[in-house]
Amino acid sequence: MKTIALLGNPNSGKTSLFNVLTGGRQHVGNWPGVTVEKKEGFVMLGHERFHLMDLPGLYSLEPDSPEQKLAGDYLLKEKPALILNIVDASNLERNLYLTLQLRELNMPMIVVLNMMDEVEKQSIHIDAEQLSKMLDIPVYAISATKKHGLRELTHAMHKHMDMPTPKTFSLACGSCSLCKKGEQRYRLVEHMVSACQHTEISQQKQSRTTWLDKILLNRVLALPIFLLIMYAIFTLTFEIGSGLVSGFLDGFLNITLRDGLSSWLTFLAAPAWLISLLCDGVIAGVGTILLFLPQIALLFFFLSLLEDSGYMARAAFMMDKIFSVFGLSGSSFIPLMMGFGCTVPAVMACRILGNERDRKLTILLAPFMSCSARLPVYALFAGVFFKQNQGLIVFSLYLLGIVVALLSALILSKTVLKSKGSGFVMEIPPYRLPQLRNMLLHTWEKVKGFVIRAGTVLLIASMVVWFLQSFSTSLIMVTNGNESILAKLGGIIAPIFAPLGFGTWQASTALLTGVAAKEMIVSTLAVVSGAGSASPVMMVSQMFSPLTSYVFMAFSLLYMPCLSTIVTMRKELGSRKWTLFGLGYSFVVAWVISFIIYQAGLLLKL
Amino acid sequence: MKYTKGNLYQVISVDDKHPASKRLVEMGFTEDVVFLVEKTAPFGDPLMIHIRGYHLALRRRDLQAVHAKPCLQKGATA
Numbered sequence: 209m210k211t212i213a214l215l216g217n218p219n220s221g222k223t224s225l226f227n228v229l230t231g232g233r234q235h236v237g238n239w240p241g242v243t244v245e246k247k248e249g250f251v252m253l254g255h256e257r258f259h260l261m262d263l264p265g266l267y268s269l270e271p272d273s274p275e276q277k278l279a280g281d282y283l284l285k286e287k288p289a290l291i292l293n294i295v296d297a298s299n300l301e302r303n304l305y306l307t308l309q310l311r312e313l314n315m316p317m318i319v320v321l322n323m324m325d326e327v328e329k330q331s332i333h334i335d336a337e338q339l340s341k342m343l344d345i346p347v348y349a350i351s352a353t354k355k356h357g358l359r360e361l362t363h364a365m366h367k368h369m370d371m372p373t374p375k376t377f378s379l380a381c382g383s384c385s386l387c388k389k390g391e392q393r394y395r396l397v398e399h400m401v402s403a404c405q406h407t408e409i410s411q412q413k414q415s416r417t418t419w420l421d422k423i424l425l426n427r428v429l430a431l432p433i434f435l436l437i438m439y440a441i442f443t444l445t446f447e448i449g450s451g452l453v454s455g456f457l458d459g460f461l462n463i464t465l466r467d468g469l470s471s472w473l474t475f476l477a478a479p480a481w482l483i484s485l486l487c488d489g490v491i492a493g494v495g496t497i498l499l500f501l502p503q504i505a506l507l508f509f510f511l512s513l514l515e516d517s518g519y520m521a522r523a524a525f526m527m528d529k530i531f532s533v534f535g536l537s538g539s540s541f542i543p544l545m546m547g548f549g550c551t552v553p554a555v556m557a558c559r560i561l562g563n564e565r566d567r568k569l570t571i572l573l574a575p576f577m578s579c580s581a582r583l584p585v586y587a588l589f590a591g592v593f594f595k596q597n598q599g600l601i602v603f604s605l606y607l608l609g610i611v612v613a614l615l616s617a618l619i620l621s622k623t624v625l626k627s628k629g630s631g632f633v634m635e636i637p638p639y640r641l642p643q644l645r646n647m648l649l650h651t652w653e654k655v656k657g658f659v660i661r662a663g664t665v666l667l668i669a670s671m672v673v674w675f676l677q678s679f680s681t682s683l684i685m686v687t688n689g690n691e692s693i694l695a696k697l698g699g700i701i702a703p704i705f706a707p708l709g710f711g712t713w714q715a716s717t718a719l720l721t722g723v724a725a726k727e728m729i730v731s732t733l734a735v736v737s738g739a740g741s742a743s744p745v746m747m748v749s750q751m752f753s754p755l756t757s758y759v760f761m762a763f764s765l766l767y768m769p770c771l772s773t774i775v776t777m778r779k780e781l782g783s784r785k786w787t788l789f790g791l792g793y794s795f796v797v798a799w800v801i802s803f804i805i806y807q808a809g810l811l812l813k814l
Numbered sequence: 815m816k817y818t819k820g821n822l823y824q825v826i827s828v829d830d831k832h833p834a835s836k837r838l839v840e841m842g843f844t845e846d847v848v849f850l851v852e853k854t855a856p857f858g859d860p861l862m863i864h865i866r867g868y869h870l871a872l873r874r875r876d877l878q879a880v881h882a883k884p885c886l887q888k889g890a891t892a
Contacts, residue, residue, distance in 0.1 A: 268840040301866040302842050388830075390839035394847075417869075421853065430856045525871040529857035538860070538871070562837075631834045631876040632860055633841065636869040 210369060211259040211286065212251070215279060215310060216294030217303050218265030219637050221322040223247075224352040225294060226262040229362070235653070236646055237515035239542060240265060240560070240635045246278060253366035261288065264559075267302075269309045283313070290369055291317040297334055297349070298326045298638070300405055304397045305390075311343055311377050318346045318368055320361060325351040326638075330415070331408040339404045345374050353643065417518075417638040424519070430526055437519070441510040442606065445503055446583075446599055457502075461495045462743065481685060485674055493670025493731035496744065497584055497662050500727075501655060504580040508654040509647060511549045516642035520545065521634065528632050534614045535621025537561075537632040540570040544613065547577030548606075549654065551773040554579075555780050569617060569625050571780055572790045575769035576613040578606050580658075581726040585764045588730050592745055593754040601758070609765055612797060624789075666731055669724050673717070673735045689714075689736060708763060708802045709756035714747070719763070725770050755809040759802045766798035815882060817851045817861060817874065823882040824848045832879030842866040843880050 214222045218240030227234055230249030235242060247262040263279040270280075283291070293310050295303040300321075307319055321327075321336060340347035346364055350357035424433055466487050473483045514520045520542055528538025539561050547554035554574040561567040586602045594601040621627045677694040680686045689695060690713075698713030701720065705711045714736050722729035730744070737747035752760060768791050769777070778787045817823065825847045828835050842865050843849070849865040860873045 270836070270840075299866075299868045302868055305840065305842070388839075388844075390836075391844045394839075394842060394844045425853050425855075425862070427854070427856060521871075525860060525862065526855050526857075528860050528871070528873070529855055532859075532873075631837075632871065632873045633834065633837050633876060634871045635841075636862060636871050638869075 209257060209259050210289035211261055212290045212292055212365065212369075213261045213263060213283060213286075213288035214292050214294060215263055215283070215306070216265060216322075217267055217296060217299075217306055218242075218635065220265060220294045220296040220299075220303060221352050222262055222265060222294045225292075225320070225322065225350075226260060228352050228355060228358060230260055234262065235650055237512075237520075239515060239518070239521045239637060242515070246282065251362070251365075253362055253369070256366070258289075258365075258369075266306065268306060283310075283315075287315070289316065290365065291315055292365070293317055293319050294322050295319055296323050297321040298323050298330065298332075300334065301397055301401050304400060305393055307343070308393045308396060311345065311374075314373055314376050316368060316371055316373055318348065318361075318364060319343065321347060321349040322352055324349045324356065325354045333406045333408070335404045335406075339400060342400050342403065344377060415638070420639050421522075425522060425526070434523060434526055437514075439603075441507075441514075442603060443599055445506045445510065446602060448502070448506060457499050461491065461499065465495070466491045481678070484678060485671065488678075489671050489674030489735055490667065492734040492737075492744075493673065494662050494667050496730055496734040497666060497727045498659070500580075500584045500587060501658065503583050503587070504658055505651055505655045507580050507583075508549050509651045511546065512647040512650045513642055514545070516640065516647060518637045518639045521636050524634060525636060531617075532632075534617040535625075535627045536569065536617050537563075537566060539632060539634055540566060540573075543570055543574060544577050547574045547579060549580055551575050551577070551579045551769055552776045555773060555776045558780060563628075563631075565625055565628060568781060568786065569620055571777055572620065572786075572793070573613040573617055575773060575777075575790070575794055576609045576616065576766060578609045578765050579726065581770065582765055584727050584730040586761055588733070588744060588748065589752070589757040589761050592749050593752070593757045601761075605761055605765055608762060608801075612766060612801065616793075616797065661725065662727075665725060666728060669721060669728055670731050670735055673721060673728075673732050677717075677736050694736070704799075705763075707806070708759055708799070709806045710752065710760050712751055714751060715760065719767065722764060723768055723771060725772070726764065729764055755806065755814045759806045759809070762805055763798050763802040766801060767795050768798075769794065815878070815880075817877060819851050819854050819861075822848055822850050822885045824885040826881040826883055829879045829881065832876075834876040835879045838876070838879055841870055848885055849882075 214226055216222050219242070223234050223236045223243050226232060226247065226249060227236065229251045232247075232249045234247055243262060243264045246264070249260045249262070251258050251260045261282070263282060266279045291310060293307050295307060310317060319339070321334060324334075327334060334349065336347045336349045346368055348357060348361045348364055350361055352358075423429060469491070470483055470487045473486070514523070523545070524538040524541040526538075527541045531538055531540060542560065543554045543557040546557050551574050554577065555571050558567045558570045558574070561570060586605060590598045590601045673694065676697070677689050677692045678685055679693060680691050681693050681696060686692050694717050695713045698717035698720070702711045702713050702716040705716055705719070714733065717736070718729045718732040721732045733748065734744040737744045748757070768774070774787065774791065777790060778784065781787055781790075825843055825845055827845060828839055828843055847865065849863050851861055852864045852869065853862040855861070860871050861877065863870045863872055
């Protein structure tokens with residue numbers, strides 16, 4: 209099957225076009241570098257199926273970051289049948305630089321002028337025919353989000369697939385190494401732009417981006433607004449989310465479903481172990497996690513809003529100076545911010561960092577950002593012990609994660625990952641009105657992933673935990689959890705946590721299973737409490753004090769990341785040594801900080 | 815070179831020994847181009863530059879690779 213490769217500058221709309229052409233649902237955002245891995249799909253042209261390849265965006269074929277290298281390497285090695293060069297027509301001059309480089313390869317190629325709707329709004333006219341003549345390859349004008357010009361494009365793609373390679377095209381000065389090719393290319397680009405692009409003289413009204421930036425990037429207001437936005441996202445997520453939870457879902461799950469199923473099964477004279485497995489294992493373990501779906505959905509929705517509007521890149525711009533104090537650059541802000549959603553995509557997004565050392569460091573820090581899977585843990589404990597100021601307590605944990613990440617950056621960049629003075633060069637995209645469909649789609653994909661995980665990994669893990677805590681070492685079903693296999697196992701590692709104030713086998717096993725997935729901490733507590741008392745809430749309130757519950761939350765936040773993250777870290781770091789270092793480091797940090805909080809709390813008689 | 819917010823500058827040359835030079839040329843800093851220093855971040859660094867019709871965030875230190883002169887007339891490209 210023949211392959212068509214999508215190439216273009218970051219944030220020029222490659223993934224939007226890819227989704228439109230393939231009917232796919234890849235994530236689209238409004239910051240340079242959303243696509244970090246090549247993505248494949250199929251497109252029907254006429255009666256023939258073609259392979260369509262969405263590659264990470266690049267500014268130049270001489271790239272300096274791993275994800276840009278991927279695109280360049282792919283092109284030179286795989287030799288696709290057709291290059292589809294997506295050009296952001298509202299940013300023609302800079303985009304055509306890569307077009308020229310691609311054109312110099314003399315491979316079959318079509319230039320696609322995307323975002324033509326925005327161009328027209330700005331009263332700019334682009335002569336596609338003229339550009340086509342100058343480049344000596346076909347040029348088509350489209351708008352991928354508005355779905356304009358797509359039929360003509362697909363038609364042309366089919367037609368040009370088997371065209372002979374275009375005429376050789378090279379810069380006037382050939383390939384001598386002395387002259388400056390970059391400068392030469394831009395001279396040619398300037399020439400092309402002045403011949404093809406005409407702006408109407410009519411008084412242009414101030415663009416949306418200009419006036420929004422006057423406020424949002426105002427020297428004085430920028431930071432307060434930034435903090436306000438972060439705070440609003442956080443409170444909205446937590447308040448609305450937990451409102452929905454405690455009211456409706458909880459009652460439904462624990463009363464209607466659990467008690468109903470239990471009495472129905474008893475009525476049917478089902479064996480006791482089966483009732484226990486379903487009610488105390490499955491519903492308690494999986495159901496408790498599903499309670500937090502509203503929060504997780506809201507969080508991803510807001511993150512998607514930040515990404516799509518273009519604010520994320522501006523936040524990176526604002527944070528650069530602070531980050532530079534800690535040996536990082538503003539580019540690290542985006543992956544770290546994504547870490548509030550899920551650490552796995554956050555670790556992958558570190559590929560936007562051009563510099564190897566910055567990338568490594570940011571990967572090691574990402575797990576400290578409190579991901580959405582930690583929310584259930586906070587909600588359970590803060591709900592029991594800090595009813596009055598739940599929001600504040602949870603906010604302090606997020607803050608703790610950030611502070612630990614920044615201090616770790618400082619420590620690591622003074623020791624094992626010395627800074628070589630990395631730079632910060634980042635395109636700031638225009639503000640765009642987020643498309644509701646795109647945001648909902650993104651949120652839905654994340655929620656779906658979460659539900660699938662609850663139905664598979666967490667379901668099995670909950671059943672295993674139920675088994676281990678319902679049977680003794682001689683495989684006899686026990687009524688007292690203290691005689692179970694789990695109690696024995698947890699008892700072995702419990703002494704490690706004793707100095708932190710929660711050296712019980714229940715807490716230890718919860719933390720142990722939490723490595724599989726952080727939500728398992730809550731699942732395990734729910735399952736463990738199921739057989740004995742009534743609910744995880746009651747058990748937690750007996751087993752913890754306000755102080756130890758806070759220490760437990762802090763420890764849950766900071767200690768080892770979950771299994772999926774560990775696997776992703778191993779892949780992205782490309783080194784077992786660094787992965788193990790990251791795991792060991794986070795465990796030690798978690799222990800030390802929890803110890804400090806606990807001892808300080810004891811001293812203050814909290 | 816000290817860059818001030820709100821001023822236009824014209825590139826004289828890019829120091830190709832500077833580590834950021836390659837990236838800067840790719841992003842459009844070439845001879846004679848006029849750029850505008852649009853904004854400074856809340857803490858004074860980095861700068862937001864308007865060049866070749868788009869916005870670019872850049873640290874002052876990276877901009878040291880660019881030799882430029884203040885330019886009073888608004889150029890066609892800025």
